Amino acid sequence: MDYTNLIAGSWENTSDGCANVNPSDIPDVIGMAALSETADMDRAVASARTAAADWAQATPQMRFDVLDFIGSEILARQAELGQLLSREEGKTLPEGIGEAARAGQIFKFFAGECLRQTGDRLASVRPGVEVDVTRAPVGVVGLITPWNFPIAIPAWKIAPALAYGNAVVLKPAELTPGCAWALAEIISRSGLPEGVFNIVFGKGASVGQHLVDHPDVDAVSFTGSVPTGRAIAAACAKTLKKVQLEMGGKNPMVVLDDADLDLAVAACLNGAFFSTGQRCTASSRLIVTEGIHDRFVAALTTAMQGLKVGNALEAGIQMGPVVDARQLEQNLSYLKIAADEGGTVIGGERLTLAQEGFYMAPALVSETSNDMRINREEVFGPVASVLRARDYDEALALANDSAFGLSAGICTTSLKQASHFKANAEAGMVMVNLPTAGVDYHVPFGGSKGSSYGAREQGSYAAEFYTRVKTAYTLP
Numbered sequence: 001m002d003y004t005n006l007i008a009g010s011w012e013n014t015s016d017g018c019a020n021v022n023p024s025d026i027p028d029v030i031g032m033a034a035l036s037e038t039a040d041m042d043r044a045v046a047s048a049r050t051a052a053a054d055w056a057q058a059t060p061q062m063r064f065d066v067l068d069f070i071g072s073e074i075l076a077r078q079a080e081l082g083q084l085l086s087r088e089e090g091k092t093l094p095e096g097i098g099e100a101a102r103a104g105q106i107f108k109f110f111a112g113e114c115l116r117q118t119g120d121r122l123a124s125v126r127p128g129v130e131v132d133v134t135r136a137p138v139g140v141v142g143l144i145t146p147w148n149f150p151i152a153i154p155a156w157k158i159a160p161a162l163a164y165g166n167a168v169v170l171k172p173a174e175l176t177p178g179c180a181w182a183l184a185e186i187i188s189r190s191g192l193p194e195g196v197f198n199i200v201f202g203k204g205a206s207v208g209q210h211l212v213d214h215p216d217v218d219a220v221s222f223t224g225s226v227p228t229g230r231a232i233a234a235a236c237a238k239t240l241k242k243v244q245l246e247m248g249g250k251n252p253m254v255v256l257d258d259a260d261l262d263l264a265v266a267a268c269l270n271g272a273f274f275s276t277g278q279r280c281t282a283s284s285r286l287i288v289t290e291g292i293h294d295r296f297v298a299a300l301t302t303a304m305q306g307l308k309v310g311n312a313l314e315a316g317i318q319m320g321p322v323v324d325a326r327q328l329e330q331n332l333s334y335l336k337i338a339a340d341e342g343g344t345v346i347g348g349e350r351l352t353l354a355q356e357g358f359y360m361a362p363a364l365v366s367e368t369s370n371d372m373r374i375n376r377e378e379v380f381g382p383v384a385s386v387l388r389a390r391d392y393d394e395a396l397a398l399a400n401d402s403a404f405g406l407s408a409g410i411c412t413t414s415l416k417q418a419s420h421f422k423a424n425a426e427a428g429m430v431m432v433n434l435p436t437a438g439v440d441y442h443v444p445f446g447g448s449k450g451s452s453y454g455a456r457e458q459g460s461y462a463a464e465f466y467t468r469v470k471t472a473y474t475l476p
């Protein structure tokens with residue numbers, strides 16, 4: 001399978017390619033993705049620019065029909081797309097199918113948004129003058145997406161971009177081109193005018209950077225690592241582009257003495273290890289009060305060690321492989337750093353299974369302190385650390401002592417403490433008796449502090465980024 005660029009409505013052949021490797025079974029090469037050059041990106045941006053004006057004028061019905069078509073087809077093909085996703089990214093098949101379904105639902109939600117136009121007609125402070133406040137598309141938006149949600153994240157950027165009348169250039173992650181191409185192929189048959197949506201495969205450092213720097217791009221939405229996000233924000237400032245960044249997390253999950261132990265263990269098992277821990281919302285710091293600490297660590301260790309690790313496509317597997325060799329090395333090196341700094345590492349061995357893949361056992365690091373690197377830096381693997389806290393107040397202080405602020409959770413049966421935590425946790429998303437990861441598609445997503453920058457993604461709040469507010473005065 002060749003994953004080729006879609007520019008101005010044409011699929012383009014390219015000579016060079018980058019292999020799409022199955023992390024569960026390394027010899028399984030799923031396809032080859034175009035290794036584009038900056039000239040390809042120039043043509044994609046030019047195509048979007050040419051198509052942008054007409055799409056900005058498209059009726060709500062036209063936009064609805066396009067997005068509804070895309071959502072319906074993704075939902076109808078969720079099993080097949082989920083299989084491709086799990087094969088190229090390594091999350092388990094139920095997780096892959098669930099993510100594909102989520103992508104379909106996102107397009108359906110934003111199809112509805114096309115019809116829910118909002119605006120204000122106001123009286124002016126001047127007699128006889130009318131004031132209209134409306135939202136206009138931003139223009140050409142560049143979307144840069146990571147490998148860990150290879151269909152849902154492109155979906156939650158593309159769908160609002162199109163719904164609010166923008167033209168798009170997508171640069172998906174090199175590690176997971178298959179889902180991005182499948183999504184582009186559906187979009188190419190949706191009735192969307194040619195050139196409104198373009199996809200360019202290739203390296204972030206070359207074509208991704210070129211998209212960010214391009215003077216004809218009006219806005220950039222990015223999800224990925226902190227260093228790349230910061231560099232993109234700096235580059236966007238030079239050309240005064242709108243920019244939206246979703247980056248890392250070091251998400252705390254507080255477990256209080258009064259928590260339902262089984263529920264807390266289930267929430268932490270899910271939050272820390274499902275999707276191989278490769279979620280920016282993963283519960284990576286488990287902050288546990290004294291009275292439940294030892295029982296919690298023992299129960300979570302048993303549950304973690306019971307997780308069936310293996311080929312993402314096999315039935316019954318609960319944790320797939322790590323996405324690639326570099327990420328596996330990063331995870332293992334953080335476990336070594338944690339041990340060197342005095343933590344007790346449980347699990348986390350590299351695994352050799354029947355198939356050659358990037359496998360490791362999930363890991364818990366107990367007896368840690370919040371100044372250790374394992375608690376300050378994002379690992380992005382199936383690794384969670386445990387911190388002891390005297391009481392709720394200390395647990396909250398530890399939770400908030402982080403450069404990140406994406407998601408924060410608490411397990412408690414106390415309404416008082418749950419309410420206090422919701423109000424005082426320094427995070428964009430707060431979960432009570434639920435994992436820190438796994439969010440709804442119709443409400444805002446994003447964090448505070450070093451996790452996010454710019455307007456929120458998802459739900460109707462996405463309009464903030466994908467539109468510009470226009471104020472018009474009329475003397476009739």
Ligand SMILES: NC(=O)C1=CN([C@@H]2O[C@H](COP(=O)(O)OP(=O)(O)OC[C@H]3O[C@@H](n4cnc5c(N)ncnc54)[C@H](OP(=O)(O)O)[C@@H]3O)[C@@H](O)[C@H]2O)C=CC1
Pocket residue numbers: 144145146147148171172173174175202203204205206207208209210212223224225226228229231232246247248249279280327330378379380
């Ligand atoms: N918050 C999150 O959801 C995610 C966080 N991460 C974190 O980032 C670490 C590294 O993962 P990685 O995939 O390399 O993350 P990156 O931030 O490097 O990549 C994310 C996206 O940005 C692109 N990109 C890379 N460099 C540039 C650039 N200079 N200009 C424009 N686009 C660029 C990448 O392209 P390409 O892939 O082709 O290089 C990819 O599409 C992980 O270990 C994890 O800690 C990773 C993924 C998601």
Ligand SMILES: O=C(O)CCC(=O)C(=O)O
Pocket residue numbers: 148149223278279280281436437438439
């Ligand atoms: O937890 C989720 O549902 C979404 C996580 C996410 O967007 C990410 O890891 O990039």
